[in-house]
Amino acid sequence: MPYIKIELTRENVTKQQKQLLISGITKLISDVLEKDPALTHVVIQEIDTDNWGVSGEQVSILREKGITGKLK
Amino acid sequence: MPYIKIELTRENVTKQQKQLLISGITKLISDVLEKDPALTHVVIQEIDTDNWGVSGEQVSILREKGITGKLK
Amino acid sequence: MPYIKIELTRENVTKQQKQLLISGITKLISDVLEKDPALTHVVIQEIDTDNWGVSGEQVSILREKGITGKLK
Amino acid sequence: MPYIKIELTRENVTKQQKQLLISGITKLISDVLEKDPALTHVVIQEIDTDNWGVSGEQVSILREKGITGKLK
Amino acid sequence: MPYIKIELTRENVTKQQKQLLISGITKLISDVLEKDPALTHVVIQEIDTDNWGVSGEQVSILREKGITGKLK
Amino acid sequence: MPYIKIELTRENVTKQQKQLLISGITKLISDVLEKDPALTHVVIQEIDTDNWGVSGEQVSILREKGITGKLK
Numbered sequence: 001m002p003y004i005k006i007e008l009t010r011e012n013v014t015k016q017q018k019q020l021l022i023s024g025i026t027k028l029i030s031d032v033l034e035k036d037p038a039l040t041h042v043v044i045q046e047i048d049t050d051n052w053g054v055s056g057e058q059v060s061i062l063r064e065k066g067i068t069g070k071l072k
Numbered sequence: 073m074p075y076i077k078i079e080l081t082r083e084n085v086t087k088q089q090k091q092l093l094i095s096g097i098t099k100l101i102s103d104v105l106e107k108d109p110a111l112t113h114v115v116i117q118e119i120d121t122d123n124w125g126v127s128g129e130q131v132s133i134l135r136e137k138g139i140t141g142k143l144k
Numbered sequence: 145m146p147y148i149k150i151e152l153t154r155e156n157v158t159k160q161q162k163q164l165l166i167s168g169i170t171k172l173i174s175d176v177l178e179k180d181p182a183l184t185h186v187v188i189q190e191i192d193t194d195n196w197g198v199s200g201e202q203v204s205i206l207r208e209k210g211i212t213g214k215l216k
Numbered sequence: 217m218p219y220i221k222i223e224l225t226r227e228n229v230t231k232q233q234k235q236l237l238i239s240g241i242t243k244l245i246s247d248v249l250e251k252d253p254a255l256t257h258v259v260i261q262e263i264d265t266d267n268w269g270v271s272g273e274q275v276s277i278l279r280e281k282g283i284t285g286k287l288k
Numbered sequence: 289m290p291y292i293k294i295e296l297t298r299e300n301v302t303k304q305q306k307q308l309l310i311s312g313i314t315k316l317i318s319d320v321l322e323k324d325p326a327l328t329h330v331v332i333q334e335i336d337t338d339n340w341g342v343s344g345e346q347v348s349i350l351r352e353k354g355i356t357g358k359l360k
Numbered sequence: 361m362p363y364i365k366i367e368l369t370r371e372n373v374t375k376q377q378k379q380l381l382i383s384g385i386t387k388l389i390s391d392v393l394e395k396d397p398a399l400t401h402v403v404i405q406e407i408d409t410d411n412w413g414v415s416g417e418q419v420s421i422l423r424e425k426g427i428t429g430k431l432k
Contacts, residue, residue, distance in 0.1 A: 001340055001347060001357055002296040003147055003185060006317075007259060009289055009332065015122050017132075022125030028312040032305050033296070034359050037127045039342070041147060041185065043079060050231050051260040052289055053238030054327070055253045058231075059289060060293045069289055071088040071322050073196055073203060073213055074152040075363055075401060078173075078260060081145050085177065085183055087266050087274075092176045094269030100168040104161050105152070106215050109271045112364060113171070113401065116267040124145055126183070131145060143178045149428060157345075159338050166341030180345045180427030187295060188339040195404040199397045200376075215390050217412055217419060217429055218330060218368040219291055224393070225361055233375050233392050240388040245366075248380045249373065255414070257291060257329065260427070268361055275361060287362055287394045301381030303410050325387075325415045331367060332411040 002029050006021035009059050019045055025030045074101050082118035083100050090116055103120045146173050147185045154190035154201050162188055218225035218245050219257045234260055240283050290317050293331045298334035306332055322351050361391050363401045369419050370406035377406055 004025050022042045029035050049060035062069075076097055094114045100105050120133035134141075148169055166186045173179050193204035206213075220241055245251050265276035277282045278285075292313055310330045317323050337348035350357075364385055374376045388401050409420035422429075 001185060001186070001342055002294060004295070005293045007291045007293075008317075008321070008323075015132075017320050019125075019130055019133075021316065022073055022130060022317040023128045024320070025313060026125065026128035026217070027292075028309065028316065029296075030359060032308045032312070033301065036357055036359055037295075039127075039357050040126070040128070041145065042125040043119055043147070045119070045261075046123070047259055047261070050234055051262070053235075053242065053258040053260075054289055056239045056242035056256070058235055058238060060231075061235075069327050070323055071318060071324055073198055073401065075403070076151070078171075079147045079149075079150045080177070080179075088177050089178055090178050090266055090270075090273055091277075093172065094274060096172040096176070096252070097169060097246075098269065098272035100165065100172070101150075101152075102215060104168070105157065105162045107152075108213055108215055112197060112270070113361065114269040115263055115363070116269075117261075117263070118267070119257045126145055141183050143174060143180055152383075157331055158391065159348075163341075163346055163349075166346060167344045169293070170341065170344035184342070184344070186341040187335055189333075189335070189405075191403055191405070194378055195406070196331075197379075197402040198400070200383045200386035200400070202379055202382060206377075207421075217329060218366060219331070219366045220367070222389075223363045223365075224389075224395075229393065230379055236392045237388065240392070241385060244381065244384040244388065245368075246431060248377050249368070251368075252429055252431055257289060257427050260289070266401070274397055284397050285396055287390060287396055303420075306410055307413075307421075308406070310418060311416045314413065314416035315377055328414070328416070330406055330413040334406075334411070 002033070002035055005045060007045045007047055009052050009061050011049065013046060016071050067071050073111050074105070074125055077117060079117045079119055081121050081124050083121065085118060122135050145183050146177070146179055149187050149189060151189045151191055153193050153196050155193065159192060217255050218249070218251055221232060221259050223261045223263055223271050225268050227264065227265065290321070293333060294337055295333045297337050297340050299337065301334060320326045325360050330341055361399050362395055363407060365403045367405045367407055369409050369412050371409065373406060
């Protein structure tokens with residue numbers, strides 16, 4: 001009966017990327033815990049960059065400063 | 073002091089349906105737990121069908137396939 | 145595909161009361177939104193009274209002061 | 217590693233108010249728990265007034281009745 | 289800046305399984321979204337089987353009836 | 361009507377620290393948004409260090425390696 005919530009900043013995540021997250025997590029849960037996928041729900045919540053803060057600063061401001069949070 | 077979060081897919085839920093969910097849950101909490109309704113908060117969060125997955129598939133895709141999730 | 149989270153203080157909620165909450169909410173969702181109950185998940189999360197605050201005070205302190213949050 | 221979610225009604229919260237919430241909570245967590253701010257994430261979620269209920273009523277209806285929820 | 293919450297029933301999930309979920313999801317997020325893993329937080333929340341309901345019934349009751357939710 | 365959830369690792373947070381978090385956040389919300397504190401609920405959720413991961417590793421393992429997440 002797992003329920004998985006993914007929260008991330010709203011920055012042009014595509015429909016296909018969302019599908020990859022949903023299928024990938026459902027497969028992981030099935031592989032590790034042997035759960036029936038019909039019972040696994042995955043919810044993706046996109047958050048405006050003004051509404052997410054880390055280190056005390058809005059992500060919208062961090063992005064303006066060139067901090068991407070991406071892999072180098 | 074209950075707080076209730078309802079997450080469901082964004083599929084034309086009307087203002088009146090939302091009110092029925094809010095009043096119904098608040099009454100249930102009051103009936104079962106004798107809680108003062110002034111302390112019961114209900115939050116409804118609607119999720120785009122691209123952002124909800126079950127059985128590893130996006131609900132938007134399931135809907136295109138004719139799977140409604142409705143009572144038969 | 146609804147998912148419902150109920151958060152309340154950990155104050156001797158019985159197994160039967162939990163069942164009444166689960167069945168009552170599932171029925172409400174089915175009545176109002178015509179959702180197949182097989183897709184409705186309800187999760188109850190009990191929170192220690194030291195860990196819940198309202199009006200800026202811990203519920204454990206409010207309870208010592210005789211404030212019950214119950215229906216009068 | 218704290219994660220803080222603030223849920224409030226969508227009622228013209230400004231970008232600056234959001235920044236004050238993010239910086240204020242991050243500082244509080246750092247002051248009280250000595251956590252490195254780089255590990256503190258704050259997420260603000262705004263909820264439509266039709267989608268929040270208290271005392272069994274939608275906030276949109278409470279606002280029409282002149283109930284503001286503001287400090288007096 | 290992703291934050292991922294996994295909610296599942298408390299049924300003897302081992303420390304190693306938890307580690308596999310955490311590393312697997314973090315890798316998935318990094319692969320699909322190119323996010324720096326240092327910014328990805330994964331939280332696992334185990335819920336007592338009395339406190340999770342599906343189809344209007346407590347999971348503890350479903351388990352007694354031999355319904356496992358496992359892959360066949 | 362704000363609701364605030366604080367999730368942090370279960371590492372000997374005292375009752376007094378919890379009270380400071382609750383009163384501090386309630387005051388911040390009142391100062392920034394002029395919300396009536398009677399409507400502000402704060403919930404603290406402590407997560408076992410095996411159940412929280414960052415950078416793909418369990419916090420329990422990070423702690424064994426001497427990584428504290430504390431201010432330097």
